[in-house]
Amino acid sequence: MNENQLSKRLHCVASYIKKGMKIADIGSDHAYLPCYSVKQGAASFAVAGEIAEGPFQSAKEQVEKVRLGHLIDVRKGDGLEVVQPGEVDCIVIAGMGGPLITQILDKDKEKLAGVSRLILQPNIGAEHIRRWLLQNEWELIDEQILEEDGKIYEVLAAERGTPYKPYNESELFLGPFLLKKKNAVFVKKWSSELKGWQNILNSMDKAKDRPETEEKKRELLKKIAIVEEALS
Numbered sequence: 001m002n003e004n005q006l007s008k009r010l011h012c013v014a015s016y017i018k019k020g021m022k023i024a025d026i027g028s029d030h031a032y033l034p035c036y037s038v039k040q041g042a043a044s045f046a047v048a049g050e051i052a053e054g055p056f057q058s059a060k061e062q063v064e065k066v067r068l069g070h071l072i073d074v075r076k077g078d079g080l081e082v083v084q085p086g087e088v089d090c091i092v093i094a095g096m097g098g099p100l101i102t103q104i105l106d107k108d109k110e111k112l113a114g115v116s117r118l119i120l121q122p123n124i125g126a127e128h129i130r131r132w133l134l135q136n137e138w139e140l141i142d143e144q145i146l147e148e149d150g151k152i153y154e155v156l157a158a159e160r161g162t163p164y165k166p167y168n169e170s171e172l173f174l175g176p177f178l179l180k181k182k183n184a185v186f187v188k189k190w191s192s193e194l195k196g197w198q199n200i201l202n203s204m205d206k207a208k209d210r211p212e213t214e215e216k217k218r219e220l221l222k223k224i225a226i227v228e229e230a231l232s
Helices: 008-014 032-039 053-065 098-107 126-135 169-174 176-181 184-206 211-231
Strands: 021-026 043-050 072-076 090-096 117-122 138-148 151-160
Touching: 008 032, 008 090, 008 117, 008 138, 008 151, 021 032, 032 043, 032 053, 032 072, 043 053, 053 072, 090 098, 098 117, 098 126, 117 126, 126 138, 126 151, 126 169, 138 176, 138 184, 151 184, 169 176, 169 211, 184 211
Parallel strands: 021 043, 021 090, 043 072, 090 117
Antiparallel strands: 117 151, 138 151
């Protein structure tokens, strides 16, 4: 495997793996991330977890191809089912929606015993993860936002500990670290979201007033206010 097989998104995820960590990559697909991390000497051991037969076989083939079977264990199972408590100290979940990631973490919470770091890359709904971290005593230590092949991704890294402060709605929604950095990708993402919401709002104004429409309208207006303030 050459480095080029690792996407920009996964490079960013891999940068948060501390040297010598034992990692579990949940929903590992081709196991590119575990292979890269072990080859680079970042991870000392890795579990590549996959629920679907196709990706599970692809991951096994990839690990065999790079001759890392003694350091990477490819396992088939649902979410954190593939790890034992205390077996790894870093969990990576990348390429899923925020609500699904929190579901996976919630379902087998006891498997997080001994885990000191979470590296999470939601495709959508990062705010669900921030809320979950806050409620479950994980401290967000950094975030990145990046664009690759026309798609925008957020990467969140968290460690066990008391969250340093309760975030306000704006920080939970947009990300406390991302709000501070406000890079070009952040501005691009939220400007685009804003346009979409304005269009929805306009079409709602034309629709007949129904209680659920009013509720949706209130939600949208709240989001619009948060984002407009952040971008101003």
